[in-house]
Amino acid sequence: MALREELEGLLEGVQKGELSPSDVLERFASLPVRDLGFARLDAHREVRQGAPEAVLADGKTPEQAAAIVAALLEAGAGSVLVTRAGPETRTAVRAVAPDAQEDERARAIWVARGRPERRGVVVMVSAGTSDGPVLHEARIRAELLGAEVVVHEDVGVAGLHRLGAVLPDLERADCVVVVAGMDAALASVVGGLAPVPVIGVPTSVGYGSAQGGRTALNAMLCSCAAGLAVVGIDDGFGAGTVAAMIARRAGPRAS
Amino acid sequence: MALREELEGLLEGVQKGELSPSDVLERFASLPVRDLGFARLDAHREVRQGAPEAVLADGKTPEQAAAIVAALLEAGAGSVLVTRAGPETRTAVRAVAPDAQEDERARAIWVARGRPERRGVVVMVSAGTSDGPVLHEARIRAELLGAEVVVHEDVGVAGLHRLGAVLPDLERADCVVVVAGMDAALASVVGGLAPVPVIGVPTSVGYGSAQGGRTALNAMLCSCAAGLAVVGIDDGFGAGTVAAMIARRAGPRAS
Amino acid sequence: MALREELEGLLEGVQKGELSPSDVLERFASLPVRDLGFARLDAHREVRQGAPEAVLADGKTPEQAAAIVAALLEAGAGSVLVTRAGPETRTAVRAVAPDAQEDERARAIWVARGRPERRGVVVMVSAGTSDGPVLHEARIRAELLGAEVVVHEDVGVAGLHRLGAVLPDLERADCVVVVAGMDAALASVVGGLAPVPVIGVPTSVGYGSAQGGRTALNAMLCSCAAGLAVVGIDDGFGAGTVAAMIARRAGPRAS
Amino acid sequence: MALREELEGLLEGVQKGELSPSDVLERFASLPVRDLGFARLDAHREVRQGAPEAVLADGKTPEQAAAIVAALLEAGAGSVLVTRAGPETRTAVRAVAPDAQEDERARAIWVARGRPERRGVVVMVSAGTSDGPVLHEARIRAELLGAEVVVHEDVGVAGLHRLGAVLPDLERADCVVVVAGMDAALASVVGGLAPVPVIGVPTSVGYGSAQGGRTALNAMLCSCAAGLAVVGIDDGFGAGTVAAMIARRAGPRAS
Amino acid sequence: MALREELEGLLEGVQKGELSPSDVLERFASLPVRDLGFARLDAHREVRQGAPEAVLADGKTPEQAAAIVAALLEAGAGSVLVTRAGPETRTAVRAVAPDAQEDERARAIWVARGRPERRGVVVMVSAGTSDGPVLHEARIRAELLGAEVVVHEDVGVAGLHRLGAVLPDLERADCVVVVAGMDAALASVVGGLAPVPVIGVPTSVGYGSAQGGRTALNAMLCSCAAGLAVVGIDDGFGAGTVAAMIARRAGPRAS
Amino acid sequence: MALREELEGLLEGVQKGELSPSDVLERFASLPVRDLGFARLDAHREVRQGAPEAVLADGKTPEQAAAIVAALLEAGAGSVLVTRAGPETRTAVRAVAPDAQEDERARAIWVARGRPERRGVVVMVSAGTSDGPVLHEARIRAELLGAEVVVHEDVGVAGLHRLGAVLPDLERADCVVVVAGMDAALASVVGGLAPVPVIGVPTSVGYGSAQGGRTALNAMLCSCAAGLAVVGIDDGFGAGTVAAMIARRAGPRAS
Amino acid sequence: MALREELEGLLEGVQKGELSPSDVLERFASLPVRDLGFARLDAHREVRQGAPEAVLADGKTPEQAAAIVAALLEAGAGSVLVTRAGPETRTAVRAVAPDAQEDERARAIWVARGRPERRGVVVMVSAGTSDGPVLHEARIRAELLGAEVVVHEDVGVAGLHRLGAVLPDLERADCVVVVAGMDAALASVVGGLAPVPVIGVPTSVGYGSAQGGRTALNAMLCSCAAGLAVVGIDDGFGAGTVAAMIARRAGPRAS
Amino acid sequence: MALREELEGLLEGVQKGELSPSDVLERFASLPVRDLGFARLDAHREVRQGAPEAVLADGKTPEQAAAIVAALLEAGAGSVLVTRAGPETRTAVRAVAPDAQEDERARAIWVARGRPERRGVVVMVSAGTSDGPVLHEARIRAELLGAEVVVHEDVGVAGLHRLGAVLPDLERADCVVVVAGMDAALASVVGGLAPVPVIGVPTSVGYGSAQGGRTALNAMLCSCAAGLAVVGIDDGFGAGTVAAMIARRAGPRAS
Numbered sequence A, B, C, D, E, F, G, H: 001m002a003l004r005e006e007l008e009g010l011l012e013g014v015q016k017g018e019l020s021p022s023d024v025l026e027r028f029a030s031l032p033v034r035d036l037g038f039a040r041l042d043a044h045r046e047v048r049q050g051a052p053e054a055v056l057a058d059g060k061t062p063e064q065a066a067a068i069v070a071a072l073l074e075a076g077a078g079s080v081l082v083t084r085a086g087p088e089t090r091t092a093v094r095a096v097a098p099d100a101q102e103d104e105r106a107r108a109i110w111v112a113r114g115r116p117e118r119r120g121v122v123v124m125v126s127a128g129t130s131d132g133p134v135l136h137e138a139r140i141r142a143e144l145l146g147a148e149v150v151v152h153e154d155v156g157v158a159g160l161h162r163l164g165a166v167l168p169d170l171e172r173a174d175c176v177v178v179v180a181g182m183d184a185a186l187a188s189v190v191g192g193l194a195p196v197p198v199i200g201v202p203t204s205v206g207y208g209s210a211q212g213g214r215t216a217l218n219a220m221l222c223s224c225a226a227g228l229a230v231v232g233i234d235d236g237f238g239a240g241t242v243a244a245m246i247a248r249r250a251g252p253r254a255s
Helices: A002-015 A021-030 A039-045 A062-074 A087-096 A129-144 A160-172 A185-193 A208-222 A236-249 B002-015 B021-030 B039-045 B062-074 B087-096 B129-144 B160-172 B185-193 B208-222 B236-249 C002-015 C021-030 C039-046 C062-074 C087-096 C129-144 C160-172 C185-193 C208-222 C236-249 D002-015 D021-030 D039-045 D062-074 D087-096 D129-144 D160-172 D185-193 D208-222 D236-249 E002-015 E021-030 E039-046 E062-074 E087-096 E129-144 E160-172 E185-193 E208-222 E236-249 F002-015 F021-030 F039-045 F062-074 F087-096 F129-144 F160-172 F185-193 F208-222 F236-249 G002-015 G021-030 G039-045 G062-074 G087-096 G129-144 G160-172 G185-193 G208-222 G236-249 H002-015 H021-030 H039-046 H062-074 H087-096 H129-144 H160-172 H185-193 H208-222 H236-249
Strands: A053-056 A080-083 A101-103 A108-111 A121-126 A148-152 A175-180 A198-202 A228-230 B053-056 B080-083 B101-103 B108-111 B121-126 B148-152 B175-180 B198-202 B228-230 C053-056 C080-083 C101-103 C108-111 C121-126 C148-152 C175-180 C198-202 C228-230 D053-056 D080-083 D101-103 D108-111 D121-126 D148-152 D175-180 D198-202 D228-230 E053-056 E080-083 E101-103 E108-111 E121-126 E148-152 E175-180 E198-202 E228-230 F053-056 F080-083 F101-103 F108-111 F121-126 F148-152 F175-180 F198-202 F228-230 G053-056 G080-083 G101-103 G108-111 G121-126 G148-152 G175-180 G198-202 G228-230 H053-056 H080-083 H101-103 H108-111 H121-126 H148-152 H175-180 H198-202 H228-230
Touching: A002 H002, A053 A062, A062 A080, A062 A087, A080 A087, A080 A129, A080 A236, A087 A108, A108 A129, A121 A129, A121 A160, A121 A236, A129 A148, A129 A175, A129 A198, A129 A236, A148 A160, A160 A185, A175 A185, A175 A236, A185 A198, A185 A208, A185 A228, A185 B185, A198 A208, A198 A236, A208 A228, A208 B208, A208 C208, A208 G208, A228 F228, A228 F236, A236 F228, A236 F236, B002 E002, B053 B062, B062 B080, B062 B087, B080 B087, B080 B129, B080 B236, B087 B108, B108 B129, B121 B129, B121 B160, B121 B236, B129 B148, B129 B175, B129 B198, B129 B236, B148 B160, B160 B185, B175 B185, B175 B236, B185 B198, B185 B208, B185 B228, B198 B208, B198 B236, B208 B228, B208 D208, B208 F208, B228 C228, B228 C236, B236 C228, B236 C236, C002 F002, C053 C062, C062 C080, C062 C087, C080 C087, C080 C129, C080 C236, C087 C108, C108 C129, C121 C129, C121 C160, C121 C236, C129 C148, C129 C175, C129 C198, C129 C236, C148 C160, C160 C185, C175 C185, C175 C236, C185 C198, C185 C208, C185 C228, C185 D185, C198 C208, C198 C236, C208 C228, C208 D208, C208 E208, D002 G002, D053 D062, D062 D080, D062 D087, D080 D087, D080 D129, D080 D236, D087 D108, D108 D129, D121 D129, D121 D160, D121 D236, D129 D148, D129 D175, D129 D198, D129 D236, D148 D160, D160 D185, D175 D185, D175 D236, D185 D198, D185 D208, D185 D228, D198 D208, D198 D236, D208 D228, D208 H208, D228 E228, D228 E236, D236 E228, D236 E236, E053 E062, E062 E080, E062 E087, E080 E087, E080 E129, E080 E236, E087 E108, E108 E129, E121 E129, E121 E160, E121 E236, E129 E148, E129 E175, E129 E198, E129 E236, E148 E160, E160 E185, E175 E185, E175 E236, E185 E198, E185 E208, E185 E228, E185 H185, E198 E208, E198 E236, E208 E228, E208 G208, E208 H208, F053 F062, F062 F080, F062 F087, F080 F087, F080 F129, F080 F236, F087 F108, F108 F129, F121 F129, F121 F160, F121 F236, F129 F148, F129 F175, F129 F198, F129 F236, F148 F160, F160 F185, F175 F185, F175 F236, F185 F198, F185 F208, F185 F228, F185 G185, F198 F208, F198 F236, F208 F228, F208 G208, F208 H208, G053 G062, G062 G080, G062 G087, G080 G087, G080 G129, G080 G236, G087 G108, G108 G129, G121 G129, G121 G160, G121 G236, G129 G148, G129 G175, G129 G198, G129 G236, G148 G160, G160 G185, G175 G185, G175 G236, G185 G198, G185 G208, G185 G228, G198 G208, G198 G236, G208 G228, G228 H228, G228 H236, G236 H228, G236 H236, H053 H062, H062 H080, H062 H087, H080 H087, H080 H129, H080 H236, H087 H108, H108 H129, H121 H129, H121 H160, H121 H236, H129 H148, H129 H175, H129 H198, H129 H236, H148 H160, H160 H185, H175 H185, H175 H236, H185 H198, H185 H208, H185 H228, H198 H208, H198 H236, H208 H228
Parallel strands: A053 A080, A121 A148, A121 A175, A175 A198, A198 A228, B053 B080, B121 B148, B121 B175, B175 B198, B198 B228, C053 C080, C121 C148, C121 C175, C175 C198, C198 C228, D053 D080, D121 D148, D121 D175, D175 D198, D198 D228, E053 E080, E121 E148, E121 E175, E175 E198, E198 E228, F053 F080, F121 F148, F121 F175, F175 F198, F198 F228, G053 G080, G121 G148, G121 G175, G175 G198, G198 G228, H053 H080, H121 H148, H121 H175, H175 H198, H198 H228
Antiparallel strands: A080 A108, A101 A108, B080 B108, B101 B108, C080 C108, C101 C108, D080 D108, D101 D108, E080 E108, E101 E108, F080 F108, F101 F108, G080 G108, G101 G108, H080 H108, H101 H108
16 A cells, blocks of 8 residues: 555655654645545545546536546546536537447446456346436446446336346345335335345435425335335435445355 | 205295295204205215214313213214223223223224124235234224225235235225335235225334334325325224225125 | 136146146246236236226336337227326327327326226316316326216315305215315315215415425325325326226115 | 603703703613614503513423513513413412413413403304314413404314304404314315404314324415415414404494 | 395295295205305405406416406406416406506506405515515505505515614504515514514525525414414415405504 | 245146146145245345344334244244333343343344354444444344444544544444434545445434434435445344345455 | 714704704604614624625516615625626626626626725635535625635545645634535534634535435534534525624634 | 654654654554544644533433543543433432532533633523523533623513613624524524624424424524524534634624
């Protein structure tokens, strides 16, 4: 670790008489805090050289978003993912990153460099077609983090038979993501079936009593399915992140 | 219909010269409004002579509740059901109605006189043991209204297999009542299976994100299961009422 | 029932030595779950060959909605109803289903094939003109399910006299639907008059304290009118479904 | 007006040379602000010498409440009303005001001295027995302010016929107070019937979806009945105040 | 009263043998309910021949709004007021009612025929410029109902001195309307100064913690100013109605 | 898998002519649903013979809770954990399970039989002393599921230096649980430091603006710390479950 | 003090016989209230001749906003700041105040005349780029009030190391402003580090569980960091005001 | 500063050859983070040797609270303040700290050692008697931090004249604290009068629409009074802290 080496260097300088204690103290004061101990911990965001950076386009102008992307790439970032990116933001990003890929439905655009090798399987299941944008944001994020993602959309819950096709994939998942709005009953049903951690993503799909996703959120938090944890409303990005972290770390399933 | 006959009698009295128009007008003014046209409509509360009256004990002193029961019985009421009745209220009611029956868990006490013949089947399903008080309030109410009630408690949803034992009864139900708190996913699952109207009763069971039943309520209202309607939180009484009304009117199932 | 016959056929194949046990097991594994027991229950969505399918256009692109309609019709669906369908969605649906009918106010478009014979009477009452879209969504849905629907709009409650014209129809209803926003007092008043189950539909009509329909919803849930159950805010579709289910099953009124 | 005269007196003292300008300025500084202009306006709280003072016992110890009562009486207050007064507070108040009257149900205790002559009629209507405490707090307050109060309790709304007995009194009211919890539909119905201003008091009666009175409050605020204004949840005191102010000022009804 | 006379006529017809009892009963059945007893009560909406009718344009198309106006005028209505009327609605209304007057800021358009003579003084006070549309809706409504209205806009509360100019008018008011958003402190301050009933109108002015007017609403409901009642958020119409009803009935101020 | 073998046995019986197809069909009908396909999936709740069962004592009487424990143990359950167990419930459980262990602070009592071997490290961190009950419920649950748990209580966030002692343990964790109420800032800070999945547990600690834990919940859901997912308010049980599932599956950390 | 002198002058006029008492009383009546005692207190808004006036453009038309600015300048105002000013409002203001400066991001336009000399240091820190508009509104306001402002944007909290660069400035601040949305954890972290009062500004940045800033607001209010007080959501103006008031009054830091 | 000296000592040890670089690195690793850079910043909690420590008794057992107090005193703390301390907690604390002082109304107990000299004036104003506990918690806290506190209780706002007695003290305040529940209008009024920063403390006093203090909180946040910032509901402790920090730093008022 660079910091440790740098510190060792400074201390050896003192040991050798090349530096005085007060020189070193001054050096300490001018270093950013991270150089004094936190940098190592931050390293988990950079699992490897090609680590994914992320930019939330909401609340930024297209120009701001593009400038950040350009700066990150220039600074040597691996992949960069821009979320909640409308058409104008995507155009602005493409201008600074011609090799960017994008997904209109997920409102995402990204540059993928030095993507890590695939490891771990995340199964992502959505209740309805309208949950698609959130599901695919999660998928893109998890894939950039190096997970293999299997997608089942529009599974519903009122007709349980549609779950049939999902069961075999649940069996081989290292982590499951359930994307559902409205009453989010799918999360409880899948959570009762899946033998692995399940990440629920409530969506703001629906009107009236759906309350912009708060009903789905609360329903997921209340679920008595074992092994279910939840991210924020419509937060596909967060779900993709935690699911990939779980899946990539998972060892082989105990038979 | 009594009112029509009474009016006819008055008018005939005028016709015969036994009453003057102003006599009749005075009589009109002294009648309660219901005698001027609404009484007939109110009759649905009295399906037969032994019609059930109901008293909500919440917000009343034991003495008030007992006094109302006594007055109703004296006035010739058929059955009288007191809900949300704590031990003291039940004691007070027993003092005025020695033939009262009670159910401690449902916090209910009732006098059943001239109960109507059984007609129609209501299947009542609860998610957990803690939903019992609400379920049994619904059951007692529906039975007093003349429905046959079949109860399945503690069905859950995280383990779908527990639904197995319920399926045959769902097949023969005229109406289904689902009592569930927390995420109320059971309502969606049963609503997707039952071929008849389903009445959901959200319960205030659970803590934190259950929000005193609001999560269950909203989840039921958001359910995409066809044929599901909902009553208020913990309102077993209301569910029993509407379910019995549906079931008793139901004709034979089309094969 | 098809499944039972199919299973019997498989088992007879084993009995006759035409199939081995492992053949049958494999066949089991490849069937969707519904073929293993749930399909029969799902049948309530298809009361007859011309069963109505429904598509919620909200959250779907016009193209997605139209593609689903086309697929359903191709798969032999009877009627298909698209709700929350704006002008563009309706245009897209007409392109794939030239025989579609539509209702601009209800934002609905539908294909009606093999509609079931009329049975049961649903009376639908709205508080104000602005509740019209929700009421008509309910009406269209209930008619497609085979109920006879009688509509009274703009009944209000502050002027009770307007209820006068509705009373005779309440008398002959098998189920009543009340569509009301704001304080939804109409639901309590009608619920106190109608001798049959009443389905309340809170609407998001109104501003300020109407809170997007939550006030109407809560008021309906709190109503002490007997026999009232509620669907979600603006959920005309759900109300039409459950009301038709109740009405079609209703036997002749006991005199 | 006393203040004007006092000022005039001071200024004349200056004019006559009896007071120096700085004497007057000092006098100004030592006067409470109200003596500098607001006092006159404050006078509405003291319609006459026996004006009612009020003490909210909630959040005060019995001793604090009693001490305030004693101080007010000593200062020459006319009537003093203590609201939200539990048994201990009432005992403490009786100790300092032996001529106090009290109402257990309304949790009120008061001393009435020099009560104004009766003027104006307030009709107070409640939906159920449980609304009684709030209704009677309103009644006591309005009576202390000099209004005549007519009470109709437990009128309900699901059975409109019960309104019949109230109609004649609505005809002669100068102001109507409607006390109702749950869905508060009674406010809309009475508001549609009464030809005078109606003050709604939402109560916290009920459970679940009643939301501690917020549903009743919002429903009243949404009512389309003309001439309805609202006070806070359970605020019988406020309703009694404003209703008495309206009724006492009312001239004879235009025929 | 017309109804009484009509009934008397019918009964005399029976008395004279011109009508049979069954004729009369049939006639009863065909009359709207209001003809059976409620019409008289409804009369308060028509204080005189030129009574104001009102149409809420929100949720109605311009054509619907205009058609209702045309129908009301044709039916002989006195004044008709259309609220929440955008430019298109106002254009449509002008086409059917060329003598309509309008107020762009209040989003109101109205026809005033046979306006009642002025009686009673309503003082209307707003906290800020942005409360103007609500204040003027209240003003127009109250004026159409025959009250004299005095307006003070932009009074604020953080600088109490601005209240100075309002004080003399508060002195001569029969009713005061306070229009305020945000923290609505103006309502408490004015409520503490005015010796007459005060109607508070919370407005949705402000952002963030103003919560669309709910903060102002709740603050007004919590105010300890005596004699304050409240209407719904932004409900200038309701405030104008109840204030005019109070003011017009007010007798001369007791000196 | 038992079910497969059982099915195979049945089919072989048919093949051999020992069973008729209708015998087998009847047998199918009498099996619980889980025997028809879901049982295998349910098996994840029983990772091994000594699988933990759980009972939520809230909403159950002490007798009910104890009876369920007795039944589970009799049925051969491995460990059984009773949560939200007050003193009376714990006494009742001890009576049926003398070898039960308990933790007063966590309000938990449990029987641990055949506990799985330890695997995976969960680090649990709480913000304050008052979060202890929730943290220890999580700890007990995770330990019963076979995880090694390291606890750091009262870490706070306003004094970041207290985090210092936690850092080395964060380094070796397979999963981190953060238990925090109020503003839950600790979750963001730890989430920014820990290189593994973090499970946040909002607690209802605090008053006023803490809103019973909803502030902590929402703050955690909004956190921009990567890899954070959340369970319900005060849901130590849920956090312990999902954290243990993640940790036990985790392979060796990539260096 | 001007008022005192004016009063003294008047009184001396009476003393000298130049004014009669009634002249003076009349003069009193015609003065705004502030001239009778409050004006002095109001003076805090005018720290010096060039005091800043402020106009909230929200809810005002561009013309209204510009007219107010023109009137204020004409009346001799020092600086005038218009907040929430969109492009059209800024254009309208520039037309009446050609020397106005503006900041598009902060949606602010202002005229600065006679700006006070700089005194006191306010350090303003934001969590993310999207918080910029609020931060800069605060900055402009504080600068117009005469404070020196140091800005650190996009500090975040998930990566604590970014705080490093801020620490030296926190050391020299007289007041700190933290602008943050979402979970607002930055406020707790900075509040734990800064040795001076911290003003938190929750922002409406974020979606879903951010709840339009209410989560950030509640989190800040719950923070256990000492010395933290909060202004309304997105209220950069308010934060700039109070922070400048604190900073300008601050004496030299005790070493 | 101790840390700097310690670091210097270590480095000199290296310089002198008494310590090797790896010795020092190991020593670094074992130090709490604060020793690596944050300690200095934390020092603001210890303005002097007798710095106040605080313990929130809510959620802690009396024994836990007392043990923490004992530990803090033993560790050499100056003053220690325990808030939200019921009678049992206060008894337990007295047992370990016989020199503790307490205030029953404020539910506070504290040990004051080496209290700093008084500096700066905080004026604390409450709206009603019931706000007393919160006001006195604030007062005690501020006094322990070394501020002079002037208290005005029960000032109200409906009768503005009561403010008169407060005005002179507002003039000499360095910071004002306003404690108010319900509509909290007092905060706006005082905020409009006081020429210094005002800290608002919303209280949970009141019922119904007061919503446990949320109405007061939101009203304060919406206030347009300049220079008002807010702490959490009932958070007297927080208000006392920030007010004392502001007041003690304040230089002499510019005349």
